[in-house]
Amino acid sequence: MYILVLSNNLQTYLVIGALLFGIGIYGMVQRQTFIGMLISAELILSGASLNFMAFNRFLAPDPTVGQVFTLFIMAIAAAEAAIALSIIIAVYRNYKSIDTEDVVDLQG
Template sequence: MMDILLLSNSLHTYLVIAALLFGIGIYGLVQRQNFIGMLISAELILSGASLNFMAFNHFLAPDPTVGQIFTLFIMAIAAAEVAIALSIIIAVYRNYKSIDTEDVTDLQG
């Protein structure tokens, strides 16, 4: 039986938490009904991925700078993604007066 206070020293803890974050993000992405909510869930998925990289970097990688640099790049990509997605959302709001996913259906008839 593992000591619960020593959880931070095991790779498995981080991997399970990252899997949970990924799953919660997928759940939100499917179940949310507006674009900003979906964007928030996508951010959760990205953080799960970064946490995985950092855990492998700390416990398994021979050179522990690689994972940190990868995580920094993920942060930069996520910032760019948020900027683009939010301006698209603002543009959609100007045209449709709504950010609900069900309202933006011009082709559906």
């Protein structure tokens, strides 16, 4: 049963990270609301952190570097979510909509 030891394999985590990244890109292009795009951005960030953690576990000589990096990614993602959501609230107050197709005042 070789398949049961996949959790001890670097490539497994890299492929999962790539899948999360791809799903996030798909949502980013296909979503039509700002909050949906923010959710996709969080998915992309978590794919990147998963890659960092996998390299940290299997390849890094100092196994704290990737953990510190992932903690910093979490802090940045929290700050980004707070700023983006308050911008979304402000946009909703002005346009009464969070649809990306409605906020086109600068479109020529």
